[in-house]
Amino acid sequence: MRNSTIANPADLVREDRVHHSVYSDPAIFELEMERLFGRAWLLLGHESQVANPGDYITTRMAREPVILTRHHDGSLQVLINRCTHRGALLAHEARGNARQLVCPYHGWVFDTNGTLRNVPVAQGYGKDAQATFAGLGLAKVPRVSSYRGFVFASLAATGPDLVEFxxxxxxxxxxxxxxxxxxxxxxxxxxxxxxxxxxxxxxxxxxxxxxxxxxxxxxxxxxxxxxxxxxxxxxxxxxxxxxxxxxxxxxxxxxxxxxxxxxxxxxxxxxxxxxxxxxxxxxxxxxxxxxxxxxxxxxxxxxxxxxxxxxxxxxxxxxxxxxxxxxxxxxxxxxxxxxxxxxxxxxxxxxxxxxxxxxxxxxxxxxxxxxxxxxxxxxxxxxxxxxxxxxxxxxxxxxxxxxxxxxxxxxxxxxxxxxxxxxxxxxxxxxxxxxxxxxxxxxxx
Ligand code: FES
Ligand SMILES: [Fe+2]
Structure with missing residues (x-):
């Protein structure tokens, strides 16, 4: 085994040693983004960073750019920071406050819980516009949980809950x-x-x-x-x-x-x-x-x-x-x-x-x-x-x-x-x- 054998990454870890490729192989890194960072509870920040309605911070989870927002109903939302139209980043700043998230590209407007609110010149979509827009809210990170104000999220829908983790x-x-x-x-x-x-x-x-x-x-x-x-x-x-x-x-x-x-x-x-x-x-x-x-x-x-x-x-x-x-x-x-x-x-x-x-x-x-x-x-x-x-x-x-x-x-x-x-x-x-x-x-x- 010279370089990594991706077929079974478990073989790269032994009781008292690890294979060097876990630090250096780009293919291993890609797999880590999917299997490890794509699944574990990741700390995003602290509730104090989004204390008021409309407050948000931007960060990332594995390969995904995400936005942590405080919605106007007080809930914490973790949204994929990507417009559902043609994919532009919605929020660029590290933090801010916004009543709604407006895409810089064609102006689609989303609520801070991800709901699609407005599409400029929507008539261009024809008579099926509403059907097209249904389901085009921002993607949500499946699990969000806080411990004593520290906000975690997981890209996996299942797994141990935060307290167990x-x-x-x-x-x-x-x-x-x-x-x-x-x-x-x-x-x-x-x-x-x-x-x-x-x-x-x-x-x-x-x-x-x-x-x-x-x-x-x-x-x-x-x-x-x-x-x-x-x-x-x-x-x-x-x-x-x-x-x-x-x-x-x-x-x-x-x-x-x-x-x-x-x-x-x-x-x-x-x-x-x-x-x-x-x-x-x-x-x-x-x-x-x-x-x-x-x-x-x-x-x-x-x-x-x-x-x-x-x-x-x-x-x-x-x-x-x-x-x-x-x-x-x-x-x-x-x-x-x-x-x-x-x-x-x-x-x-x-x-x-x-x-x-x-x-x-x-x-x-x-x-x-x-x-x-x-x-x-x-x-x-x-x-x-x-x-x-x-x-x-x-x-x-x-x-x-x-x-x-x-x-x-x-x-x-x-x-x-x-x-x-x-x-x-x-x-x-x-x-x-x-x-x-x-x-x-x-x-x-
Ligand atoms: S990419 Fe966001 S409105 Fe077009
Ligand atoms: Fe040190």
């Missing part, structure tokens, strides 16, 4: 929302976008990877260590440079720290890295009046004991396979859009905890700048290594990629999670590929 990883969304003093969050501000010349799986693997920071991020660790500890001694340093500095230095933690953290994974390829940064190590505001104010507002809603529980949850990245990675504790979320077998774009959203001091949101943006911004010292390291991985993975020899680290020590835990033997177990990659295999084994109904 998420399983125990739903607790990471709980962690994010529970932290809000008002009990709600919103996507706020703009979007960081970064693209790389590599397969979409590379970023989802990297986000739970505790072995790479010491090598990939060595240069940013060195740079951060060179900065004086005392903020007053930092030339031109801003007050909140503390957060990025701590994050960058943390990447240089010695090996025992990485081994001791936790890696958990569940069915359908989801997983999270826990016990990575404690607030004491990372959140500069820990002993800051802003954090004290935040804590007291949270306590006012949930009580002191529940506030201790909420703030005691320590999760770094959570991955909901196959299109989202988010940081509940640090209030940012990334949606992964595969464009081609070797081209991916990632959108990053910053999240505001409603009811929290505004400085918390500023901290989120500062942190996001370091981790996800295009001028980030950290992200650029990862993007470079994704591209090098992609170039290496295109080679036909050796055929297999090893995912065996910790394979003999995975431990089942109550509640549906499996835990890696150590913090650097490649458990999460094995689980991602088990899900991949399941999706890819058969064509959607």
């Amino acid at each position: 998420l399983g125990p990883i739903a607790s990471s969304f709980d962690d994010m929302v529970d932290r809000a003093p008002d009990g709600e969050i919103e996507f706020a501000g703009g979007v960081f976008k970064h693209a790389y010349n590599g397969n979409w799986k590379l970023v989802l693997e990297n986000h739970l990877d505790g072995i790479h920071p010491n090598s990939v991020h060595a240069s940013s660790v060195d740079a951060a260590r060179a900065v004086p500890d005392d903020p007053a001694a930092r030339p031109g340093a801003e007050r909140y440079a503390e957060i990025p500095l701590r994050q960058m230095r943390q990447n240089g933690a010695p090996e025992p720290v990485w081994e001791a953290l936790g890696i958990w994974s569940s069915e359908w390829g989801h997983g999270y890295m826990g016990d990575y940064h404690s607030d004491a190590r990372l959140v500069a505001a820990m002993n800051h009046p802003v954090f004290a104010e935040y804590r007291s507002r949270l306590e006012a809603r949930v009580g002191p004991a529940e506030a201790v529980r909420i703030l005691g949850v320590s999760r770094f990245n959570s991955v909901v396979y196959p299109n989202v990675s988010f940081m509940s504790q640090y209030r940012q979320l990334r949606i992964v859009h595969p464009l081609a077998v070797d081209r991916t774009v990632v959108y990053t959203y910053n999240i505001r905890l409603k009811g929290a001091p505004e400085q918390m949101y500023r901290d989120t943006v500062a942190f996001s700048n370091v981790v996800n911004g295009t001028a980030s010292w950290v992200l650029t390291d990862d993007l470079e290594v994704y591209e090098r991985a992609q170039r290496g993975l295109a080679a036909a020899t050796p055929e297999w990629v090893v995912t065996a680290r910790g394979a003999s020590g995975d431990v089942e835990e109550p509640g549906g999670f499996r835990r890696g033997a150590t913090g650097t177990s490649e458990l999460y990659i094995r689980r991602q590929f088990q899900a991949w295999r399941k999706y890819m084994a058969e064509a959607p109904a």
Whole structure:
């Protein structure tokens, strides 16, 4: 088997290795769009992005451009962003508000639930016009469902419902929302976008990877260590440079720290890295009046004991396979859009905890700048290594990629999670590929 044997993609995944073609074969990518992205629940965004009637965002699911709208009856609608006349994109902007969707080509008009409302000079269709127009509403994505404000959709009419699909990883969304003093969050501000010349799986693997920071991020660790500890001694340093500095230095933690953290994974390829940064190590505001104010507002809603529980949850990245990675504790979320077998774009959203001091949101943006911004010292390291991985993975020899680290020590835990033997177990990659295999084994109904 030199290159992929599309006849049976399940053969490309084994217990402790995967065939390199799953990263590099365009035919595999096409099959993924049909069988995996064409079937899985994909996160589209958050209800706060379409809070008011007529609000919409545009995005994509597999190969389909889609529009998420808030219809005037309050319902959420996910429509294929393609005019049913001769196929033009209806909505071009990333987001907007519209009473109706008007096609830019010949002016057909659709309601925000997809119903065809008007066709200019309809008499040109003759006496059968109404019959021709019946059924020419916009195509709808068959399943749409929200979990705590996060909007998912599936291009498949059947399959596990969203709650079953998420399983125990739903607790990471709980962690994010529970932290809000008002009990709600919103996507706020703009979007960081970064693209790389590599397969979409590379970023989802990297986000739970505790072995790479010491090598990939060595240069940013060195740079951060060179900065004086005392903020007053930092030339031109801003007050909140503390957060990025701590994050960058943390990447240089010695090996025992990485081994001791936790890696958990569940069915359908989801997983999270826990016990990575404690607030004491990372959140500069820990002993800051802003954090004290935040804590007291949270306590006012949930009580002191529940506030201790909420703030005691320590999760770094959570991955909901196959299109989202988010940081509940640090209030940012990334949606992964595969464009081609070797081209991916990632959108990053910053999240505001409603009811929290505004400085918390500023901290989120500062942190996001370091981790996800295009001028980030950290992200650029990862993007470079994704591209090098992609170039290496295109080679036909050796055929297999090893995912065996910790394979003999995975431990089942109550509640549906499996835990890696150590913090650097490649458990999460094995689980991602088990899900991949399941999706890819058969064509959607
Ligand atoms: S393509 Fe939309 S109105 Fe013709
Ligand atoms: Fe990294």
